[in-house]
Amino acid sequence: MKEMQTNWIGKSYGAEIDFEITGVPTAGQQLKVYTTRPDTIFGVDFMVIAPEHELINTITTADQQAAVDEYCTYVKSRSERERQAEKKISGCFTGAYAINPFNGVKIPIWISEYVLAGYGTGAIMAVPCGDDRDFKFAQHFNIPITNILGDAFNGEEANSTKDAKLHNSDFLNGVVMRDAIAIVNKRLEEMGIGIAKVNYRMRDAAFSRQRYWGEPFPIQWKNGTAYPLTETDLPLLLPEVDTYSPGPEGEGPLANIPDWVAKELETNTMPGYAGSSWYFLRYMDPHNEQEFCNRAVSDYWNQVDLYIGGTEHAVGHLLYSRMWTKALFDLGHIGFDEPFKKLLNQGMIQGSSRFVYRLKGTQEFISYGLIKDFETVDKLHVDVNIVDGIELDTAAFNKWKPDYAGASFQLEDGKYLCGTEVEKMSKSKFNTVNPDELVQKFGADTFRMYEMFLGPVEQSKPWDTKGIEGVHRFIKKLWRLFFDELKGKVWNEEAPTAAELKVLHKAIKKTQDDTERFSFNTAVSGFMICVNELADLKCNKRAVLEPLLILVTPYAPHVAEELWSLLGNTSSILDAAYPVFDPSHVVESAKEYPVSINGKVRTNLLISLDATEAEVQELVLANELVQKWVEGKSLKKFIFVKGRMINLVI
RNA sequence: GCCUUGGUGGUGGAACUGGUAGACACGCAGGACUUAAAAUCCUGUUCGCAGCAAUGCGAGUGCGGGUUCGAUUCCCGCCUGAGGCACCA
Structure with a gap:
């Protein structure tokens, strides 16, 4: 849960570094990259910029222009989905070089879609011996790899460790990577070409919905510009409506209200987490006309004791609620910086789906146990309500949908058996059950x-x-x-x-x-x-x-x-x-003790809870059954845990 | 690939700090009440072997090892289900 939130925020510590560019038509340009591993700067074998990077226009050499154009066209032709799905290694050399500020080495600048324009600076320094993606890229394009890891790099796969000692790294030789980060950052700053930087993953979090039920934005539009309402015009309340149908051109329902539109008020409303991020605070002081919640009142009620929610709220409601609370805390409006004392993730009640198997192109259905005899069958969800266990009510199936009226069945043992799978409960999977009946x-x-x-x-x-x-x-x-x-x-x-x-x-x-x-x-x-x-x-x-x-x-x-x-x-x-x-x-005076011999329970004895260990041992050894087991052997150890059990080792 | 979880009878599950594995319930089997059924109540129910029986013996918490008088519980290795993350440099 915490990890999901951490990933969502995507905070990373790194550095931005400027590299001089050389060998290009327009001189004096710089390439700014973001890296979390400035310590690996002597292992940089090439640079990669995103295909959308603006430098492409000014640094591409004449020789490479045609290839670069072709590559950018290719990338544009691919949808986001394609890029995610097939992770093909692709790229193109720009003809330009960056200069390593520490040793003057010329580093080729490449373009590849594996670098995203939207994160960091849209450009990276590639260290193949320490990063898997860089390594694969280098292999694919035959770029020589510098080893700065010594024995920690085997030449067959990248090693992303921070604990190795640096090699081939000039003034960093012999320094553990983890410690080298700060050294490099300091040098970069002294040289005026770099700065330590914290980065976050940017999210497209639209704070706006095209629906009625949500807080209206106190925003008025004038000639296409948004202006906030003055405080005296607040609060802005939702208007009464007769219908919640969408407005013209897919806008929210508020676009249907002539009065609202005439005032040029914003017709979208706020999303669920706008209000749900802090409503628990308002509940404490719901009739307060002056402020959202009086400080004395929130001090009295304090945090919410228990938050029950599924993991789907981890990065939705829960995370935003925490953020709002922290903001209100920093502003001094409340006295706690976490909204909820305790979190409980309830599990999901899943549906148990049933499947029927239709011979391709026919209305003939094959029982589950027989499908291996056929090559092409369609697996279709069937309404769980017409299946008893896994046996299909074939008559009900014929009536279920008009298409199946003429369906025929290949049975096993006179029954049509269904396949099963546990999935999320969903109408489209026909595995929902109606609690009303129960x-x-x-x-x-x-x-x-x-x-x-x-x-x-x-x-x-x-x-x-x-x-x-x-x-x-x-x-x-x-x-x-x-x-x-x-x-x-x-x-x-x-x-x-x-x-x-x-x-x-x-x-x-x-x-x-x-x-x-x-x-x-x-x-x-x-x-x-x-x-x-x-x-x-x-x-x-x-x-x-x-x-x-x-x-x-x-x-x-x-x-x-x-x-x-x-x-x-x-x-x-x-x-x-x-x-x-x-x-x-509920006090007990005696306990029925299990008596084990070498760890196996052989009998039970009712013994007073007041009895001392010596008394218990005497009682146990006097027992007929115990004697039978102990006979001829010596007692090595007597274990007595009061109120629990007795064990004899022989 | 990485992270987080789970794996116990025919079924859902219980065992809280290492101390009688299977509580409670479902199902099943047998019985009582009833003309009959429903409802209710009683008995049994981890598996195997032996016994008419009470009972006895052995095995047993995904698999293989280990620690311990004692392991579902702790440690090491593996198998497997579920959920999440994943070109974030």
Whole structure:
């Protein structure tokens, strides 16, 4: 996550260096390159400039003019996509040379599309022995390679290390590369031909959307120039509209409002992250007419405790939110420079897709197990709702789409079997399931709890309703502790027993711990255990059930609230005090210890937790089964971990 | 190619600091209630071998090694799934 953000920002430390250019029609020109490795300056064997670089026009020699023109035309003919996809090595020599400022060596200047115009200066110094791309380029065009790495360079592939000692590097010989960077930078600055520089990756982040729902820009256009509204005209509110359809010529819906257009107001609106980057601050002080949030108020509420979001927000919402917060912090408007205390990445619920295989050019469908016998089949997504497991309902398939009305099938064992794949859930993949049906059948609480019960929140997994019955049974069982189908109300005001209090307080502890560490699936299983045990104890006592309901509330809020009110409570369960764990209810006096002999469990012994190690050893050795194993051998070691286990080494 | 993660029964998963692997649930099998079904309840369910049985023995957390009295957990090497990054000099 942090790495994604780091990559997105793309901060790099390097240097800009000016090189004299020689052997060209127009004298006195300089080539400015950006490099993160000034230490490798004695290994520069050629320069590369981007095909869009402006120097091309003035440094290309007459001899090379035709070749350069041809190359630039070729590059223009290739789309961005092509350039990304097929990474062909291509380039062209300009005929010009740069001069290495330290040793006067003439360095040929090449053009290649592997250098991007938009980053750094659009020009690089190429060091083939230290950079993979430069190395491949040099090999491809037979450019001699200078080795400044000594034994660290094998001549077969580039080595990008910073830890080697420099060779062939004049005043840097023997210096570790990492340390040489600062030395070179200092020299360059003294010579007035270079400067240490931090670079960022530029992003095309359009802060503008052609839609209605977003903050309107307080911008007014006059003769094609944008002017900000004066402060007295703020806030600028979205106008009421009847329709959200796009404006003429693909503009935003605001372009449909005559009044808005007449005032020449900007018709685009701000993107989602404009408001979502700081709305949590406004929530703290929503009615403040003077400022976005009073400092005393934000000091009181402080940071957001928990941010739950998928990784897709890493470089979207989360990153911008952090940036805005840092800016507001620097300006002194808030007292913290990170918006969120804690981050939780929930996993994605994926879809489980099903496929059918159509013989090319026909309406004949081949069952999954048979497709290897055919050469050309089309693999097509099929609606998961007409597939039972992996068996296709062929009649439903015929009805699914008009095209398939006349489809025929090649079956295996009388069935048409589908292929499967786990993918992102998507309508286009026909693997979506509608939660409404499940909510209608089982209720929202069951649905909610089942999602939690599926497994750890941060894990992605395919949606599968196989176990939902179990959660639903649990909720019904919880209900039956209060109301019996035949007898009606069964809950009572009797005083709880020690055993019942133990069950309750075990549950309080477990829910607390598991919720704290976002282990919702195990918390749900804890509730199941608690309800199972209370049912076994036939406990229908209010004194136990009421606290349990409060624990359950975040997990099954509707049922909890309903039962809470049926118990006669007049205020919401959301306002009830959270139960306090009392360890005295769950203390054990004895433990059923597993007794291992050489690491294998051979028996269990119930032993008091008060017993000393010597007493335990005596008890264990007296045991018949243990004696059988120990017989004839000597006890080498006795391991006793109080409250855990016993191990005998013989 | 680089980085981050995961791999445990038929299935989803549990085991929090190295201490009884498989909690809880699904599914399956058998049983109770019922004219029947639904609902509910009870019993069993990692695999293999032996036994009428209670039970016993052995193997077992992707694979191969190591550390340890003891490893799903720690270390080394490998296989494999998922996600992200990738001409950024």
